[in-house]
Amino acid sequence: MIIEVDMYESIRQLYVHERKSQRAIAKQLGISRTTVKKYCDGSQVPWDRIGTSGRKPYVVTEQIMDFIKSCLEEDTVENIHKQKHTARRIYDRLVDEEGFTGGESTIRQVVSEMRQKPAKAFVPLSYEPGEAVQIDWGEATIYLKGKKSKVNLFCMRQCYSADVFVKAFHRQNEESFLEGNVAGFEHFGGVPSKVIFDNARVAVKEGFGTHAKVQERYKIICSLCI
Template identity: 60%
Template sequence: MNDYKEIRQRYLAGESQRSIAKSIGISRNTVKKYCKGDTVPWERKTPERQATVVTDDVLAFIASCLSEDEKEGLRKQQHTARRIFDRLVAEKDFTGGESTIRRIVSELKNKRPKAFIPLQFDPGEAMQVDWGEATIYLKGEKLIINLFCARLCYSCRPVVLAYRRQNEESFLDAFVKTFEILGGITSRVIFDNGKVAVKEGFGAHARMQEGYSALSAHYGFEAVFCNPAEGHEKGLVEGLVGWARRNICVPVPHVESIDELNTLLLHRCLNYEKHQVRGRKNSVGILFHEEALYFSPLPRYIFETAKCTSVRVSALSTVRFRTNTYSVPVKYVGYEVSVKGYPETIEVHYKGSLISVHERQMGKNQTSYHLEDYMPLLETRPRAVFDAAPVKQNVPPEVLAELKENTKSQDNVISILQLYAEKQTIKNRIEDPVIVSPVDLHKYDELRIGKEVKIVE
């Protein structure tokens, strides 16, 4: 660049090209090229030479091979550059080198990224939802749980809920809780084509599962499904899944229950209201308060999210739900009862009355016994105590060994078991879950200001 500057300045001052070249020590051709300013040193001429062996026919053949791979969609059965070269030699009598084909294939595969249209949503218009996974310690056991992630499109207010299974019960329950937490309903909900929501088809042609169809009808929102492999159509919530893993589940949470984890998730999502998303005019919390005014109100009836079935209580005083077995009080043996499967619990009802609640078993062919369910039977058959499955499941082995060795009276054994049964009853006492929605304190300011304006008038 310095040479170019000197050439130009000396030439404009009237010095000859020969003199400039001799004093600077460069070629006269270089001085001739740059002295008039018609050519500049920072521009490079794009080579226009084209390989003679790479004809339009060869390029079309390579493109057809890659197009065929894309159409078949078989990740492990695609054309390599070597395979395309071999086919060109065999089918097109190609005489060029393999390196030439490798370069062309690389250029065609490394296409420019797709362009997307920036989206903008009105307050209360839409919410995006998705599923993700995270690792936690539940009662000391390391396991992978499912995260239901929802995000409002206008304010970016997030809601994250944890479930042990990604099934229809969890999916519907997550919606009910999300609407309760937000205090209203958006006009649209944008989701992918997961089987929990879609029976068949995809995108605009998706047919909803009956449960999701009933949910959307009850809450009055339009269910919108994305096209396959088009994650950008719900990019806000895609980012939320990663945010939840990095910011809520690091370090790895140690909890005693899913409810404890959900309390942590709710707290972190509330703290996110202080955050201001890049490109937004205000913080998430302020925008959320604006958006909440446009939500549809919640219906009075809370949507039933459970999987329901009617079964007859077996002679062992148990009912079966899915692949697992749960006990009920022995007085209901032979009766027809209703079983409701929720994400974390199983409820058994008889003629509208709740008679038993169990923690839902997540494995297969497992049995959950409540000791109190069998106490009336054990009192009449005390010899079966030490072999009874409900006793062995609920009383520690060391306690049973102590009872067997040192307790002579069957009445004493039954009395001790009764204490364990009462303890279990207290532990499993049924309480109505109450979801406490965040309070919008701005409402008080609005009421106060409105009142003052009214007085002035």
Template identity: 45%
Template structure:
């Protein structure tokens, strides 16, 4: 019961973590030496830099290293291999992905020129779009927009891509990890979809919906519409 209760309240996939790293006494002793040699290599000509084999030979000859060559090779490889970069998929399976973004347009509302917010969501496989205007970008607008979009699509995408908007993200953590807003977590838990947040300042990672925002501004709000209410305005939109 404790395991089930923890799973129901957690939004993270459980991962086994060691309470402390396993000791590697043989290689740990020479790690600082290897690091210093590799730092020195940065100033040396490319053809005169240490190979893992040469590092092993020097460790044996100069420091009495008793470990195996494979141990040294493994550690050097860990230092030299760059971590894999996160990427946004360009091949989209049916029903798998959607992208979301806010846009802003000017309209004549009851004779006054005002700015309104445009909720935009696009399914990346079918390219089906949902657009709706709101008076603001507050959390209730974000949540209501999702509910209306899912009803319009007749389905819920498995993964939705977002900017790091504060109505969904409480705190940006290391890498792709995010501390999400509680009500946004509840929305995801109810509709059973995953969130994918772009890297900060990398809005191009959701290019389809960014193009949709520009398309909507030109297609549905040019010329500037004159309406008596947002309900009337939404009647001309694909929702």
């Protein structure tokens, strides 16, 4: 059985950190013990064959999310109960007006989550050692070989100790972001439980919140860090 990186990460988490048996992992994740045995020790990885079938899961894009938001905002402005958009009506409009090709159940889930009252935000003021790091980009102007140049600074800051790791790159792209993460973890001598991004565009390819789709190479690095 070929699994996705998310499943691989779950298997490794349960086996390495939670010390669960292969039988317990298979039961919890609903997969065969053979699959668990194949991937639990990290000697085999699934991503070498990911994408060979050419099939891709449908992603709820920002354009689709904005369309759904506009429908719900329209209902708020009009405030006519009998004319409010149902999830089915929003789905039909997406198909007709936006060429949406995903399933109606996907839109029902998104609409349901959007209609729920947002939870109160909680920002912790203190952290345990190794609990979290914050990542952000900055810029600096330097003289490189006698020429004035602008460089991009990858900054990783320990939330507990406030210790900072900084590395300069020519560009703020995915390769630099991933290299910066690995270099930062090596500098601090380990991987934190949480990584907090100021701007997650290089880690997330589409969507946001519960619908965010993580970049494959970032997902692979996460699974290797377990």
